[in-house]
Amino acid sequence: MTTQVGSQxxxxxNALFKYYQDEKGSLRIRRLxxxxxxxxxxxxxxxxxxxxxxxxxxxxxxxxxxVIRKMLKHLRKDVCAQVRPFTLIFMSDGLFHLAENIxxxxxxxxxxxxxxxxxxxxxxxxxxxxxxxxxxTLASNTLFSYPSHIGQFNAKCL
Numbered sequence: 151m152t153t154q155v156g157s158q159x160x161x162x163x164n165a166l167f168k169y170y171q172d173e174k175g176s177l178r179i180r181r182l183x184x185x186x187x188x189x190x191x192x193x194x195x196x197x198x199x200x201x202x203x204x205x206x207x208x209x210x211x212x213x214x215x216x217v218i219r220k221m222l223k224h225l226r227k228d229v230c231a232q233v234r235p236f237t238l239i240f241m242s243d244g245l246f247h248l249a250e251n252i253x254x255x256x257x258x259x260x261x262x263x264x265x266x267x268x269x270x271x272x273x274x275x276x277x278x279x280x281x282x283x284x285x286x287t288l289a290s291n292t293l294f295s296y297p298s299h300i301g302q303f304n305a306k307c308l
Contacts, residue, residue: 158186158188158189158190158191158278158279158280158281159182159186159188159190159191159280159281159282159283160190160191160192160193160269160272160273160280160281160282160283161179161190161191161192161196161236161283162196162199162265162266162269162282162283163195163196163197163198163199163200163202163203164203165179165283166192166196166197166200166225166236167200167203167204169183169235170221170224170225171213171221182283183235189234189235189236189237190235190236190237191236191237191239191273191276191280192229192236192237192238192239193238193239193240193241193269193272194238194240194241195241195265195268195269195272196269197225197229197238199265200225201222204218204221204222205218239272239276241272242272242275244275245268245271245272245275246268246271248271248274248275249264249267249268249270249271250267252267252270252271252274253267269282270282
């Protein structure tokens with residue numbers, strides 16, 4: 151088991167998409183990635199959802215296929231590098247049950263959905279603390295600090 155000193159960030163699909171596409175909030179995401187000393191964590195779920203955002207934008211006539219192919223090529227290269235800017239973490243056993251528990255415990259207070267709960271479950275299983283960057287809307291960024299070694303959930307706006 152690896153222990154990390156300090157904390158790392160984990161991106162959901164909206165934050166990851168903004169890194170590659172110019173839209174409201176993109177500059178903030180790119181600055182965060184640039185000034186973070188450790189690679190940003192993304193999961194298989196993050197990648198799948200990011201691909202889903204891209205094809206949805208294409209169906210809405212907001213992205214061309216050529217742009218999507220270029221973005222996905224860069225994304226795969228960046229994730230496979232395992233150095234910077236992103237590191238891929240894999241989904242482990244028991245995640246859906248843990249996500250269900252997180253959803254039932256916190257969704258009454260915080261505006262999180264089932265996919266958000268699954269992202270938080272992925273982070274909770276990490277052997278070190280990570281800060282989860284979930285973007286609920288294009289206008290607001292929320293940073294959830296969810297340490298894997300304690301059962302506490304804190305939310306604050308960036």
